[in-house]
Amino acid sequence: MSVLAFVVTTAPLDLSTMVKYVENQLKKAPASAGAIASFLGTVRNENQGHQVDYLEYEAYEPLAVKAFQRIADESTQLWPDTHLAVHHRIGRLHVGEASVAIAAASPHRANAFSSCRYAIERIKQIAPIWKHEYFEGGDIWIEGATASPDDEEARQTAIRLACI
């Protein structure tokens, strides 16, 4: 099975294939992976006092894939030895299901963690993806950040969070 680095899909996410993927990417480099950090974002049962029934995720798919690529390029600028894979699920997701999966490989653990954290912070800032929350008695579009990839202040915030 061929795995791609940056994916938007209606299918359930498979973190283990992504871990393999970034591990293999790093094998092509002079230093092999000494560390792989991964992140799985899952649907919470509660949000802003609502008991969540399910979420519907929607994406502007071609731009979302490009945003993931951009985030990986930014990560490579910051931590040149890292490799990232980012998969985001769309469609209806129930509580506990994974909406986003990230794998970051590096020869060193600090950079693997930083790259992984940076990726999720940047996804929340600039990926053209939206969640529509359904709860008992209603529904609401969740609206977070105005996506602005060139906003340097937002990018610095992501870097700061990634380096904690």
Added chain:
Amino acid sequence: MHITVLLFARLRDIAGTANLDRKLPDGATARVLWKTLAQDFPEFNSYSKAISTAVNEEYAHIDSELSDGDEVAFLPPVSGG
């Protein structure tokens, strides 16, 4: 010139459609396009300071000049992850 508009999330719900075609004078910007949409869908006005713009599947400034056949997407604040 003919422009295709893509709308997402709540903007699509407000408009009742994900795709629109608009005719604009040559040299018009994405901002001009947004203003014509906000006339048709007054609820769009509350998003004027919050939207992002993409032209032909790339993020673009709202003051970018459009060309015939461009596909313009207006994006409400994002909430992925």
